[in-house]
Amino acid sequence: MNRRSFLTTTAATAVVAASGLPARAADPLKVGFIYVGPVGDMGWSYQHDQARLAAQQEYGDRIVTSYIENVPEGPDAERALTQLALQGNQLIFATSFGFMDATVNVAKKFPNVKFEHATGYKQAENLATYDARFYEGRAIQGTIAGRMTKTNKIGYIGSFPIPEVVQGINAVYIHAKKVNPDVEIKVVWAYTWFDPAKEADAAAALIAEGCDFVLQHTDSTAPQAKAQEAGNVFTFGQASDMIAFAPKPRVSSTIDHWDPYYIKRIGEALDGTWKPEATWGGIGTGMVGIGEISDAVPAEVKEEALALKDRIASGEYHPFTGPLKKQDGSEWLAEGATPEDGELAGMNFFVEGVSGELPK
Missing domain, CATH: 3.40.50.2300 (Response regulator)
Incomplete structure (x- = not known):
């Protein structure tokens, strides 16, 4: 600013002040x-x-x-x-x-x-x-599903085979398997983030295969409605609480804050x-929330799930803690080891025990 423009600006400011008019607010x-x-x-x-x-x-x-x-x-x-x-x-x-x-x-x-x-x-x-860190919430969902399933079959509607979704599938399976050695997970890829018709079809296919828990990494409530229609199938809210479907089929949720x-x-x-x-x-920073666990979940299972939530939030426990192997049987994490964030962010494999091939 040269001296002349400075004096002009100063004079204009003085006029505004003398007039009693408010100074112009900054643009929003x-x-x-x-x-x-x-x-x-x-x-x-x-x-x-x-x-x-x-x-x-x-x-x-x-x-x-x-x-x-x-x-x-x-x-x-x-x-x-x-x-x-x-x-x-x-x-x-x-x-x-x-x-x-x-x-x-x-x-x-x-x-x-x-x-x-x-x-x-x-x-x-x-x-x-x-x-x-959506996978932190999936670990809690896997624990609940593993404890409650009667068919030992958990279904998962995948959107796209990207690391974020693969992390969730693996976290669900690992934690369901920890509490129920007989559990298996079935994945149907919808190849969409939001398409109620495709999501409903994917849920119906999983239910037809005997899955009594259906999880989703898609955005609509269509899977919730399909599970409600089936009557004996449980779900979890995805991204938002989807509380309208509680206490059943929706028994809890991951909430994106x-x-x-x-x-x-x-x-x-x-x-x-x-x-x-x-x-x-993640959970510890408040970015991932766990929706209220409904009364459809037995008290002891709810207590176990909330205890896991607290351990994850405090940093005491990481959902991917070894020993863990990849789907092909090769070593991934040794006893007590956890992955670096960069490795998690590029996750392109299923863990041992997950059936079906990961699309490329």
């Missing part, structure tokens, strides 16, 4: 979100949007938020992200794994915009990543301390 921070499903899916996208609303309430007129829902992964994601950037959003959250490359590409085109990608691993100077993260990161964008970090939170 514009924050955009893209969702892979509808905000009403009552699962993944719903939880992200609830967190957006919580951030909006926290900061009031200091921010303006907007979102685009039902964005397919791929070229459509790049178009949606570009649209949000052109609309003046200064911080943009891309909330699905398959948005990763699109987010990287758009972040390069808009270096002055801050981007955040959920569940991905690619970063840049203006691109951060964030994820939750994005609120604290979004409030923190938007606050950092507001005060100028935002950095392109990688965050991976």
Whole structure:
């Protein structure tokens, strides 16, 4: 600023002060979100949007938020992200794994915009990543399912064979097997995050195979409804509590708590301390919650599950603790050993005992 512009600015400020008029407030921070499903899916996208609303309430007129829902992964994601950037959003959250490359590409085109990608691993100077340790909640679900199953068959609806989903399948099986040596797990791949018809079909197929527990890594409540229809099948809420299906078939849930993260990161964008970090939170940090365990679960099983939750939260216990082998019988983790985060983030194998091939 040269001397003349400084004097002009100073004079203008003095006039405003003398007039008694309030000084012009800073423009609000514009924050955009893209969702892979509808905000009403009552699962993944719903939880992200609830967190957006919580951030909006926290900061009031200091921010303006907007979102685009039902964005397919791929070229459509790049178009949606570009649209949000052109609309003046200064911080943009891309909330699905398959948005990763699109987010990287758009972040390069808009270096002055801050981007955040959920569940991905690619970063840049203006691109951060964030994820939750969903496998911690799956360990608790596996314990409950292993104790309660009458058929010794647990079903799992997989969305896509990516590490996040593979971690969950393995964690369920390991912990079900710990409490029930006769248990087996059957996986059906839906190849979608949100498609109620496909999810219902996948649940029906697992139920037809004799599974009396059906878990899901998909976003709709269709599997809950199909289990309720069957009458003798139990489920767990995915991403959100899905409490409408309690006390049966839904006996508990994993809940994604994005609120604290979004409030923190938007606050950092507001005060100028935002950095392109990688965050991976779990039960201990509050990012993964365990929904109320319903009365359909025996008291002693509930007590065991909650004790496991506390051990995971405190860091006393890691859900992937050796000895563990890979599906092909090769050694993975020695007695008492636990994997590094990088190894977990790239998990591309089933553990020993899981039937069926992992799609490539």
